[in-house]
Amino acid sequence: MNQVKSIFMNISWLSMSQVITSICAFLWTIIIARYLGVTDYGIVSFAVSFNALLGIVMDLGMNTYITREIAKNRESLEKYVDNIFLFKLILAFVLFILGAIILYFMNYPFLTIVVTLIFTVELIFISMTNFLNGVFQAFENVKYQAIGTILNSILLLLGILVTIWFDFGVIAIAISYAFGYYIFCSYMLFKYIKTFSFPKFELDLKFIKEVFLNSIPFGLTNFFYTIYFSIDLVMLSYLVGDYSTGLYKSAYNIIYVFTTFFVVYQSVIFPILSKFFKESQDLLKITYELSVKYLLLIILPISIVIFFYARPLVDLIYTNQYSLASVPVQILIWTVSFLFINGAASTLLNAINKEFIVTKVYIAAAIFNVLLNLILIPMFDYNGAAMATVLSEILITVLTLYYIFKTDFKPDFGLFKTVIKIIFVSIIFAVVIYWANVSLWLAIPIGLVIYIVLLFVCRLIDNNDKYIINELLK
Numbered sequence: 001m002n003q004v005k006s007i008f009m010n011i012s013w014l015s016m017s018q019v020i021t022s023i024c025a026f027l028w029t030i031i032i033a034r035y036l037g038v039t040d041y042g043i044v045s046f047a048v049s050f051n052a053l054l055g056i057v058m059d060l061g062m063n064t065y066i067t068r069e070i071a072k073n074r075e076s077l078e079k080y081v082d083n084i085f086l087f088k089l090i091l092a093f094v095l096f097i098l099g100a101i102i103l104y105f106m107n108y109p110f111l112t113i114v115v116t117l118i119f120t121v122e123l124i125f126i127s128m129t130n131f132l133n134g135v136f137q138a139f140e141n142v143k144y145q146a147i148g149t150i151l152n153s154i155l156l157l158l159g160i161l162v163t164i165w166f167d168f169g170v171i172a173i174a175i176s177y178a179f180g181y182y183i184f185c186s187y188m189l190f191k192y193i194k195t196f197s198f199p200k201f202e203l204d205l206k207f208i209k210e211v212f213l214n215s216i217p218f219g220l221t222n223f224f225y226t227i228y229f230s231i232d233l234v235m236l237s238y239l240v241g242d243y244s245t246g247l248y249k250s251a252y253n254i255i256y257v258f259t260t261f262f263v264v265y266q267s268v269i270f271p272i273l274s275k276f277f278k279e280s281q282d283l284l285k286i287t288y289e290l291s292v293k294y295l296l297l298i299i300l301p302i303s304i305v306i307f308f309y310a311r312p313l314v315d316l317i318y319t320n321q322y323s324l325a326s327v328p329v330q331i332l333i334w335t336v337s338f339l340f341i342n343g344a345a346s347t348l349l350n351a352i353n354k355e356f357i358v359t360k361v362y363i364a365a366a367i368f369n370v371l372l373n374l375i376l377i378p379m380f381d382y383n384g385a386a387m388a389t390v391l392s393e394i395l396i397t398v399l400t401l402y403y404i405f406k407t408d409f410k411p412d413f414g415l416f417k418t419v420i421k422i423i424f425v426s427i428i429f430a431v432v433i434y435w436a437n438v439s440l441w442l443a444i445p446i447g448l449v450i451y452i453v454l455l456f457v458c459r460l461i462d463n464n465d466k467y468i469i470n471e472l473l474k
Contacts, residue, residue: 061218
């Protein structure tokens, strides 16, 4: 149970930071959207999506590969950090120049270029921070990452409030983002030096080449994963303009709050699965199956509530000028359920050295997503982009599960029975919520009580679950 308690402790730290971050994000999302208006908010949305694409090259898949390898062999820590840290700094400088050149030749307005380049600076701090986060994850210690995340969120919120108070404009909003991650990066570097040692900043080109080659599958996966998740905003901006981009981004922000909780799971579980693959493959399989069960138990009732209350939720967050975003919210919310299933499968495949399979899956999904966007955006505008995202997520789910079944870690039949029960309970829950027809604030507590009762009635909380809960409470 020590491993379970370690997992629970790390999830608790990251969940606490995520709750605080989500609250801050909820506030700054409302404030920025109302302050900037749909068009300027579209500029910020483009800047974020553009840098998400640049971020692929900043990472190159190294963070995931290094986290896995350090988790298996902790003595290799200094060799990785000393070389990759300096390499990433050099790469960051090159990418900033490249980003400026691309924006100039794409003939974007000056304001859009400035805002986007400021977000590129933020991207550099994000990349370095994520690298250090991965090191601590490998040692199953995410406390500092959680504290840094909270610090970043609070500083960003304060920066945005100051910007709006003095009416500094959209450029100052971008600077607030960059400053928050600068502090986060500085804090993580300080904790690394205090916990381990000061990086020696070596450049062993042979070693870097080896890491780069081994990271290629992860890098390709990140590339096509980012294409899959970011290309819709870029294509919306290019095909139909900033107004539709702003509406779609506002809808996506609501969904993003829930996808970040999957990031919490992945940050904690990936190094554990990597270690289990080396030490205990039975525990590896059990951990994967329990992950699927718990992730679905959490996300399905949330998705149902969001689906039925999308319009009042959007009006509450953004005011009625963003009311049109309620339809893409209703569509996009179903991506989260599929993301949780295929995300758990992808994490398992990466942990068992099947990263090339994950790469192939996301190549197919990215191509599929781009083609769907080309077809559906001209037909249905931002709703078409939402449809393309859901359909692509379904494809990923089908493909990842297909490959899982070809490994030694395919789920037992008991997991399928559990998933069917969860879906059945969720359908009953949806019918009750629809029939009750109460306000959002009443639906949440009433729905929670009903859902918990249904879980026990259908025996979805078994003796193993009770044992785990009991041990954690001790």
